[in-house]
Amino acid sequence: MSYIQLESSTAFKKKQYKKKQRKPYRLRKRKIPAVLLAALLPGLGHIYLGLFKKGVLFILALLLDASALLYFSSTGMNINVPLLILLALMIPVIYFYNVFDVLQAADYIISRRRTEQDDAGETVRQRPNPFLAEKGISFGVLLVCGGLLLFFFYQKPAWLAIYMNIYGEIIVAAALISLGIGFLIREMVRSAGR
Structure with missing residues (x-):
């Protein structure tokens, strides 16, 4: 050289x-x-x-x-x-x-x-x-x-105020219940897959 x-x-x-x-x-x-x-x-x-x-x-x-x-x-x-x-x-x-x-x-x-990289020079699997x-x-x-x-x-709008007064609590309760059921189903599927 x-x-x-x-x-x-x-x-x-x-x-x-x-x-x-x-x-x-x-x-x-x-x-x-x-x-x-x-x-x-x-x-x-x-x-x-x-x-x-x-x-x-x-x-x-x-x-x-x-x-x-x-x-x-x-x-x-x-x-x-x-x-x-x-x-x-x-x-x-x-x-x-x-x-x-x-x-x-x-x-x-x-x-x-x-x-x-490991000792062989190969890339370690990424998370x-x-x-x-x-x-x-x-x-x-x-x-x-x-x-x-x-x-x-x-x-x-006026109809939104009326709607929120009458159905506001029911919609929030239904949304929280459906969210909880969705999380429960997701956890059941995950635990069944393991």
């Missing part, structure tokens, strides 16, 4: 070594802006990390909660204080869960980029991605329903 080839190969190795040293800093650096954006507005951290559906869902949840809070506090019907307290407490819950979820997602994305969204039209349907709710909360 000639002197020039030896010199170029050592320079190449030095560059590769410097790149390996800088890479973890770049990966850690990506977590900080994601958390700062999530602290600024729930959902922005997820959008920064490339998790668009989750980011949009957090923004929609915050908008729906704030709109419902304003709607139920400003309409002429009986003010339901426990409902207003629940809606007001949901804002910090959404906010802090969003920051927690961004931290978890950033850690997962960073660990996914670092592929560990499943818990941040993948379901495929299908459910996200679009959810956005349309959320948009309709926002529209109705801001338009304040």
Whole structure:
């Protein structure tokens, strides 16, 4: 090997070594802006990390909660204080869960980029991605329903106030019961599959 080839190969190795040293800093650096954006507005951290559906869902949840809070506090019907307290407490819950979820997602994305190799040089099997969204039209349907709710909360139609006075408790109870049954069925299917 000639002197020039030896010199170029050592320079190449030095560059590769410097790149390996800088890479973890770049990966850690990506977590900080994601958390700062999530602290600024729930959902922005997820959008920064490339998790668009989750980011949009957090923004929609915050908008729906704030709109419902304003709607139920400003309409002429009986003010339901426990409902207003629940809606007001949901804002910090959404906010802090969003920051927690961004931290978890950033850690997962960073660990996914670092592929560990075993002694044979083969890549170790990656853990499943818990941040993948379901495929299908459910996200679009959810956005349309959320948009309709926002529209109705801001338009304040008289029929909605009457409907909420008469059927509000029944609808919430039915939704919670069906949600509980859905979770029960999902757990039964999971335990049967094991």
